[in-house]
Amino acid sequence: MEVTGRILIVDDEEIVLDSCSEILRAAGYAVATASDGAQGLRQVEEFRPDLVYLDLKMPGMSGMEVLERIRAADPSVVTIVVTGYATLASAVEAMQRGAYDFVPKPFTPEELRLITRRGLERRRLVQETMALRREQEMLREHFAAIIAHEVKSPLAAVQQSLYLLAAELREALTEAQRERLARLQARLADLLQMVDTWLRAISVDLRGIRERFRPTAVADLVARAVEAVQPFARRKDLQIGTALPEGLPPVVGDEVTLVQALVNLLHNAVKYSYPGGSITVAARVEGEQVHIGVSDQGVGIPPDELPHIFGAFYRGRAGMAGEVGAGLGLAVTRKIVEAHGGVITAESTPGKGSTFTVALPVAGQAGQVAVGLDRPAASLEGAA
């Protein structure tokens, strides 16, 4: 006979255990029993029941406490309290604490079968709801990436067609037409690059990153990050200056990912700067750490928002040109920095600007944290 559900009975009376087991096994269920609360909790771990019949009145651990602990261990397990003195009060209290139903002793086999069926149906619904919620969370988490891909595909196809057109029409176009075509392609390229930067920012994979840790010169990190953001800064007439003292010790990390973190900070600085302003990247040694600060003179962050900016899906107001992000940039940046055993902090004065500081351990220091390794992390290398 096919097993249609797993049922655990927790009761100190042997006769109850025996008779209930018999009825439920005959109905095709897999049954386990426990004669006190502690044993019952062990069985919840080992037997993985769908449904638990729980006697409220047992010596030792009280039924209420067992109930609470089952709820804590796995809220999707359906618990039905069995009470010998069907006082409404204790049954109601158990329901308030998360029991699904109660059954007063004595009960008939038919009642037991009926309540079991109903309880298992409930369990199925709860599990489905949980799966659905997980799916929704996943969708929300990847929403930005999915959208980015949906945007990127057609843009790439259009750009690909323009490449071909440009080649086919090389001889036929006037100088002015050639320039127009070149401008179109340049704008598309910018757009693609923006989507790309955004995609890379939200899809950074930190698994296995530790395998690629090498001593890395801070000056190189800063130079590469500044270079990546330079085109966006120029468009807003922003100067990016650097202040890097001689003889900075190297930090340990994955260069590509660390550059990505700095690029994220610089992009934010560009986004929230007033046109014509300046952005500074400064580094200094602080004890066993190198502090890298990215400062802007832009709109700043209100004090009440400052504690939340590193959370996922925090979104500041739109940038100067109305740009909005996925609200993931800073969350990802923090993840990258922490994967390197570092800390990121922010200070800001509304209307005056913000400074984001990344503190990374100097090479050779302990304190770099491992992150889960289960496959090679993807490269974040930009395409040309």
Next chain:
Amino acid sequence: MKEKARLLIIDDDPEFVDAIRGVLEGAGYEVEAAYNPRSGFETLKRRPPDLLLLDILMGRGAEGVMLARKMRKDPQLSRIPTLIITGIREQIAFLFPGQAVHPHILPVDELMEKPVDPELLLDRVRALLQAAAARREAG
């Protein structure tokens, strides 16, 4: 006069395929296209090309990866050089939990990101074809 190399493109974006095809035919290659993994695999079996250009994201997920894996298990197809051309970089692998979308997991020869620069594309195609020819020479 050597006969010209035959290329197969498997990609579900017709516009992209046309643009790539134009560049490749302009360079003198014979080009065939399939717009989904299933007909792509049939074409591969029917007339194995000298080089495959393969898209990763087709249909409901990373079906290009599945196709590449299937190819590597098929003795007739396992040695066809493959150029993966994808609209996403591989770190989007997490979009498809349980489906590794990673060049290291795929014994593919090359990977390029859309849109591809025509000159660069022709370079890669040439290099892959030459490498495959050299492997054949070496037996």
